[in-house]
Amino acid sequence: MAITDEAIERIKEMIVSGELRPGDRLPKEADLAGRLGLSRNSLREAVRALSLVRVLDVRQGDGTYVTSLQPELLLDAVSFLADFHRDDNLLHLLEVRRILEPAASAMAAQVMSDSAIEELGKVLEELHDDPDIDRLIAADLEFHRRIAAGSGNPVLASLIDNLSAPTVRARIWRGISQEGAAARTHEQHWAIFSAIRSRQPELARAWAAVHVAGVEEWLRQAV
Structure with missing residues (x-):
């Protein structure tokens, strides 16, 4: 193991063990280096x-602190890395979405509150029957965000x-170039x-899988 990797592991152990907690300040550099x-x-x-990767927060002139370690903070690194993927590698992202989103939809069908489901329906109602691609993509993002939040699992x-x-870019490209894609997306939503509204988790899982797989299959043929 490289020396830097060993140092990372030692600090991680301190956090995992609870010796360092969210918001704690690390000991002074010389003291911590000697101790480890x-x-x-x-x-x-x-x-x-x-x-x-947002585990530590270095504050100039003040010291180094453990961050809140909240999932949304730590997962910013995932988004940062994903932004560098080429179009052909977007397939890998869509494959992961095809695993995660059906699970989130099934969970939402079980635990999402009635009021949250009602608001989810309003996202679709505002599009009417023939939405343009820009409005459809914006609604698509919001629709999936609400379902994921409704799963009850913040991670x-x-x-x-x-x-x-x-x-998003792949979804816009598909909506423009593939005939009937926008209408199909709206119908699948x-x-x-x-x-979800009828509390049928396996049906929600199946439709979500079909929905994401449609974009994935189109991109697979395109690239």
């Missing part, structure tokens, strides 16, 4: 790496939110919503 048996340089590199919701945005 590391060079100050390797410790400094480890702190820099952990700050990039799952953050993952879906971070994986959804990088595929209604099918997912109806399954």
Whole structure:
């Protein structure tokens, strides 16, 4: 194991064990390096790496702190990396969405509140029957965001939110170039919503899988 990797592991162990908690300030660099048996340089590199993935917060002139470690904060790194994917690699993102979104839809059908389901339906009602592509994509993002939040699992919701945005360009491209894609998307949204509203988790799971797979299959042929 590289020295910097070892330093990262040692700091991670302190956080996982509860020795360092969210919001805690790390000991001074010299003290922490001596305590962990590391060079100050390797410790400094480890702190820099952990700050990039939002585990640590380096405050100039004040010290280094453990962040809140909230899922949405840590998963920003997923979104950052996903933004660099080429169109052919978007297939990998869509494959992950095809795994996660059906699960979120099934969970939402079981635990999403009635009021939240009503608001979900309003997202679709505002589009009417023949939405243009810009309004459809905006509604698509909001629709899936609300379902993910309605799953009751904040980690799952953050993952879906971070994986959804990088595929927007592909969804717009499909909506413009594939005949009937916009209408099919709108129809599938209604099918997912109806399954959630009627509290049928497996039906919601199936329709969500069909919905994401449609974009994935189109992109697979396109690239």
